[in-house]
Structures are given as structure tokens and as C-alpha cells.
Amino acid sequence: MQYFTRLAVIGAGAWGSALAQTARRAGRQVCLWAHEPETARAITEDHANPDYLPDVALDPGITATADLAQALAGAEAVLLVTPAQHLATVGAQAAAHWPLGRGGRPVPAVICAKGIALDSGRLMSQEAARVLPAGTPLAALSGPTFAAEVARGLPTAVTLACADAELGAALVETLGGPSFRPYLSDDLIGAEVGGAVKNVLAIACGIVEGRGLGDNARAALITRGLAEITRLAVALGGQPGTVMGLCGLGDLMLTASSLQSRNYSLGVAVGQGHSAAQVMAGRRAVTEGVSTAQALAGLAETLGVEMPICQAVNAIVHQDADLDDTISGLLNRPFKMEGN
Numbered sequence: 001m002q003y004f005t006r007l008a009v010i011g012a013g014a015w016g017s018a019l020a021q022t023a024r025r026a027g028r029q030v031c032l033w034a035h036e037p038e039t040a041r042a043i044t045e046d047h048a049n050p051d052y053l054p055d056v057a058l059d060p061g062i063t064a065t066a067d068l069a070q071a072l073a074g075a076e077a078v079l080l081v082t083p084a085q086h087l088a089t090v091g092a093q094a095a096a097h098w099p100l101g102r103g104g105r106p107v108p109a110v111i112c113a114k115g116i117a118l119d120s121g122r123l124m125s126q127e128a129a130r131v132l133p134a135g136t137p138l139a140a141l142s143g144p145t146f147a148a149e150v151a152r153g154l155p156t157a158v159t160l161a162c163a164d165a166e167l168g169a170a171l172v173e174t175l176g177g178p179s180f181r182p183y184l185s186d187d188l189i190g191a192e193v194g195g196a197v198k199n200v201l202a203i204a205c206g207i208v209e210g211r212g213l214g215d216n217a218r219a220a221l222i223t224r225g226l227a228e229i230t231r232l233a234v235a236l237g238g239q240p241g242t243v244m245g246l247c248g249l250g251d252l253m254l255t256a257s258s259l260q261s262r263n264y265s266l267g268v269a270v271g272q273g274h275s276a277a278q279v280m281a282g283r284r285a286v287t288e289g290v291s292t293a294q295a296l297a298g299l300a301e302t303l304g305v306e307m308p309i310c311q312a313v314n315a316i317v318h319q320d321a322d323l324d325d326t327i328s329g330l331l332n333r334p335f336k337m338e339g340n
């Protein structure tokens, strides 16, 4: 079975570090690019990432650099793991050093960020296609994956979406192992929409928890939220079945019920009366659902897709909407058929 031996991981936050660790566990060579030189130094010299993935011992074979050209040199595949709003900028810088593989073709890029571009409403694969060398093959990795658990080798399963089945199989072989099981899909759009929108729904579920609205309300939000993910995925050309997998339902179940989630915990704080801006100001880690909520509000309107939960989160987080009025507005919408 074909696989890639040398990987570049672009982004040394919690998830990039955990994926580098996963790749090492699968026997691959990894060079990790960090935005901050001090993070690169800590990973290479101390085998640790105290700022973004504390209390995890990293594989000593992981090397890190703050130099994109150095990280990309000789890579056979590249994982893009920056926060979503930085992916296009970093991708454009990386494009100048993008490695060529067999036949002089650009090596594949695997999108591991979960979000939607704020300025354009584009999915991350659309952003990557815009800034990477023409013809770069694209895949997306998404699913229920708290980085700290993955880094420690706890059992995890993900969706690996790629339109090219042969490339997808090679990527599964490259990263997969007993504690990290990628399931192959050919639906990049469905996988990306699931990973992006679940962060907004996790904020909503956190608000329910923080406001003391009960477990029934959370189950309702998860289920009706899944309907919103499905409607958007279909409108963008994805398949409803994808959303029922690890990258949709699976990730929503995880993120919408655990304080390990940055999106859920932000929602809890908002539900308790803090502003999202206050919570964000105290964090270095990215909370993708905040910008995704804003991007989605515009996208849903442009496409005519009904996404009332996501729009309510956007109103609370970005438009200073009153929490109780917004919840009341959601609950007082007209009754409807469940399938719609």
C-alpha cells in the first residue's frame, strides 16, 4: 500500500502538534512549522509545546522551525493546521516553497483547520485552491479529536475526505494506526462543513449549559443543529450522509458536551453572563466558532439556507443581542415538520 514518508505540518498549535505526534507514531518523518520561533525551539529542543499543548511529551523525532521553506523542503505531503482565518495568508506564503512530487506535480495538502473564511465565506479547501500552486491535490481531515487525547495516543477515529480515492487511501495509510483510525470519504465539502459548523453549535450548547436550560435543550440543539449542518452542506454541493459520520454528528457529539472544548466552554461562560469578547481576551488558543458564526450568518443569507441556531449565536456573540430575548426568539418560531 502506498504511503508518504516525509510530512510537513504547517501550524504548531495543539492540533498541529498532536498530528505531528500521530504521524511519528505511524513511523513518518515530520517537520512542524510554528508561527512563533519560541514554539519551534521548545518543540525541537525540549520536545514540548508548553504554550499550546502543555503536559504532553512530544516525540523527540519531531523537528520544528519557524521557517516555512525549511519546513516544506522535501515533504511528500503537507498538513495545513493553522487557525482557519490564517490559512490563506500562511498558505500563500507556503506556495512559494511548495514541494513538487512525482512528475513535477505539487504535493498534496490536507486541510486540518475547521472554519469558514470571514471575508469571503469560503471553505478552507476553496481558500487553499485559491492560494496554493495550481493543481495541488486537496484532502480534509476532520472529526471528534481533542488534540491532547490524540497526542497521548488515546483511541480516535476521523473522516479523511478526498475526491481522489487512491490519494485518500495513501493518506489514510500515512497517518493511520490502532489509536488513530481515519475513515475515507470522497466528500470534501460535507466534511469541511461539518467541522466548521459544529463549533458554532458547540457555543450554543455551552450557552444552554451556562444558562441552566437542561439536557433536553442540549439534545434538541444537537439534533436541530445537525439539520442546519446538513442543509448548508447540501446547498454547497456536499452529501447528507457525510454529515452523519465522524466529521459531522461525531464531532458535534464530542464538542457540544465537553468542557475540554474551547467553543463549548466559551458558550458556558456566555450563558453565565460573560461577553464572548471577555472570554476571548483571556485566551491564547483559537475559538473557531466565534468567527465561523459571523461567516456563516453571511453565507446562510447569501445561499438562502435556514440556520436559526447559528444565526442566534452570531447575534449573541457579535451583535450584543440580549441572551434571553434571543433564546426566546428561537423557541417561539412557528412549529414545522421534523424533516425540514
Ligand SMILES: NC(=O)c1ccc[n+]([C@@H]2O[C@H](COP(=O)([O-])OP(=O)(O)OC[C@H]3O[C@@H](n4cnc5c(N)ncnc54)[C@H](O)[C@@H]3O)[C@@H](O)[C@H]2O)c1
Pocket (backbone or CB within 6 Å): 011, 012, 013, 014, 015, 016, 017, 034, 035, 036, 052, 081, 082, 083, 084, 086, 090, 112, 113, 114, 115, 145, 146, 147, 148, 284, 285, 286, 287, 288
Ligand atoms: N485543538 C484541537 O483539539 C483541534 C482538533 C481538531 C481541529 N482543530 C482545528 O485546528 C486548527 C488549529 O487549532 P489549534 O487548536 O491547533 O490552535 P491553538 O489554539 O492550539 O493555537 C493557536 C495557533 O494559532 C497560531 N497563530 C497565531 N497567530 C497566527 C498568525 N498570525 N498566523 C499563523 N498562525 C498563527 C499559533 O502559532 C498557534 O499555532 C483550528 O482550525 C481548530 O479548529 C483543533
Ligand SMILES: O=P(O)(O)OC[C@H](O)CO
Pocket (backbone or CB within 6 Å): 114, 143, 144, 145, 146, 147, 199, 202, 251, 254, 255, 260, 261, 262, 263, 264, 286, 287, 288
Ligand atoms: O476545542 P474546540 O472546541 O476547538 O474543539 C476541538 C476539536 O475541533 C474537537 O473535535
